[in-house]
Amino acid sequence: MKGLILKDLYNAMTQGKVLLFMVVIFGVCFANAAEGTLIIMCTIYAAVLVINNMALDEMCAWETFALTMPVTRRQLALSKYVISVIYAFGGTLLGAIMTVVLRAAGFGGGGAPLGSILVITGVGMAISALFIAVLIPVNFKFGIQKGRFVLLSIAALIGGGGVLLSGSRGTRIMAAIGTFGEINGMLAALIAAAAVAVILVVSFGISVKIMEKKEF
Amino acid sequence: MAAEALKISGLCKNFDDFCLKDIELAVPEGAVVGLIGENGAGKTTTIKAAVDLLHRDKGEVEFFGKRMEEDPSGIRKEVGVVFDSLHFSQGLDADKIEKICEAIYENWDKKTFEECMEKFSLPHKKAIKDFSTGMKMKLNLAIGLSHNARLLIMDEPTSGLDPVVRDDILDIFMDFMQEENHAILLSSHITSDLEKIADYIAFIHKGRLIFCMPKDTLLYQYGVIKCSKRDFENICAEDKLAWRIEDYQCSVLTGDRRRAAARYPEMIIDTPTIDEIMLLYVKGERK
Known part of the structure; x- marks a missing residue:
């Protein structure tokens, strides 16, 4: 597992200039946005960097070689989740540092309390986890090129679902969730964290199944 | 072993x-x-x-x-x-x-x-x-x-x-x-x-x-008999592992070069290369 993570980190480092460029772009774009926005954006961007790793793996048929080494298909799948979490934490940290630096330089959306920044960070993590939960199995199954089309289809379905929910029934459901969150803040956070964890576990299970069936 | x-x-x-x-x-x-x-x-x-x-x-x-x-x-x-x-x-x-x-x-x-x-x-x-x-x-x-x-x-x-x-x-x-x-x-x-x-x-x-x-068996025991179409008919089935009949010459892969040399002294029998053996099997006919 350590070798697989190391390989992904080295691969990410080879794209250091692009990553640095993106960080600068985020800094410029979100310097004056509401505080926490930069953290959310950095977290999500960093988490989905795993797709770059998967694209590089696909280009050099890494998995074909990796499976001739003492590496299992399960470990190959798990490594992508672990590296995503590492990236997400790295992104959060980077976003937080940039926020502090920008605030010190007189930018920023006006001194939000630490508590709300932590909540925003949690939301960023949760969104990242959901992205990862979808992206990884889809790309294992379909590859990067086909995977894009599948993801677009999923996005369209979610968009369609959003339109359906925008009706009066949807508004009532969202309002009920909102009210529950306001009354039971901690409980809502725990339920959300548990739901994200379950989704990640299910996603990992699907990825393992895909990898076990896959031929190289 | x-x-x-x-x-x-x-x-x-x-x-x-x-x-x-x-x-x-x-x-x-x-x-x-x-x-x-x-x-x-x-x-x-x-x-x-x-x-x-x-x-x-x-x-x-x-x-x-x-x-x-x-x-x-x-x-x-x-x-x-x-x-x-x-x-x-x-x-x-x-x-x-x-x-x-x-x-x-x-x-x-x-x-x-x-x-x-x-x-x-x-x-x-x-x-x-x-x-x-x-x-x-x-x-x-x-x-x-x-x-x-x-x-x-x-x-x-x-x-x-x-x-x-x-x-x-x-x-x-x-x-x-x-x-x-x-x-x-x-x-x-x-x-x-x-x-x-x-x-x-x-x-x-x-x-x-x-x-x-x-x-070594392939290179030292096997042989390729080069012969005419008429001579090809005279080669025993057991000496023919694979063969290729072309316009002017037949090439026959045999599993025992020495035996073939004794049986068909008038024919040319070459030491085969692995390429030749492969080509005879792939492009020729087999029993």
Whole structure:
């Protein structure tokens, strides 16, 4: 597992200039946005960097070689989740540092309390986890090129679902969730964290199944 | 009799347009087995099915007497698989690749890797995208040799390389075979390489193993009878393994050159090359 993570980190480092460029772009774009926005954006961007790793793996048929080494298909799948979490934490940290630096330089959306920044960070993590939960199995199954089309289809379905929910029934459901969150803040956070964890576990299970069936 | 480093029994793998059927192949310890066959004959499929990159429909594969399911990690530590290209991202350099391999293989031998890098004159810090084809293959081999593997399985390792680099690589194989419990399964189109180093030749055609026999038997017992169409009719069926009838000449592969020389003194009987044998089986007719 350590070798697989190391390989992904080295691969990410080879794209250091692009990553640095993106960080600068985020800094410029979100310097004056509401505080926490930069953290959310950095977290999500960093988490989905795993797709770059998967694209590089696909280009050099890494998995074909990796499976001739003492590496299992399960470990190959798990490594992508672990590296995503590492990236997400790295992104959060980077976003937080940039926020502090920008605030010190007189930018920023006006001194939000630490508590709300932590909540925003949690939301960023949760969104990242959901992205990862979808992206990884889809790309294992379909590859990067086909995977894009599948993801677009999923996005369209979610968009369609959003339109359906925008009706009066949807508004009532969202309002009920909102009210529950306001009354039971901690409980809502725990339920959300548990739901994200379950989704990640299910996603990992699907990825393992895909990898076990896959031929190289 | 030497123990078997690799034993493939009754291996079948079906695809929509191709099937591998009942492959029986053994690689004894201390031996180099050359796997030959035309493009699409099933060489790579055999190798991939043997190392579990493809799911087998039928058949058993044993490494050092153990099935892969019994000890996958232990077996993979002792088997080095070398493909025809380097499966690492092009931005990495040899040092980073070594660190990755060191973290994956418990039995990684840093000293051997260093020796290989020096022997093959490979740079440590140069991105592999700037490596020549030969350098990439040498790095591939350095990886395969640096975890104390006892069996090397190689799929077209010398294809696309110039004769000088190919010769260097064959020398590396020879060095590897100095240990008597080492073995190599080498798939190659370049039969002249196999004539230099293989102990056995296994020939796959259309997903079937046509033969697997000692190279010396092929080269010193087999013969190619060159004759006219009229003479062809006079050759006994038992002397005809495969034949090709062309406009002015017939070529007949025979399994016993001396017997054929005694029976048909008026005919020319040549020592065959592996290429000739393969061509007669692939392009000619067989009994």
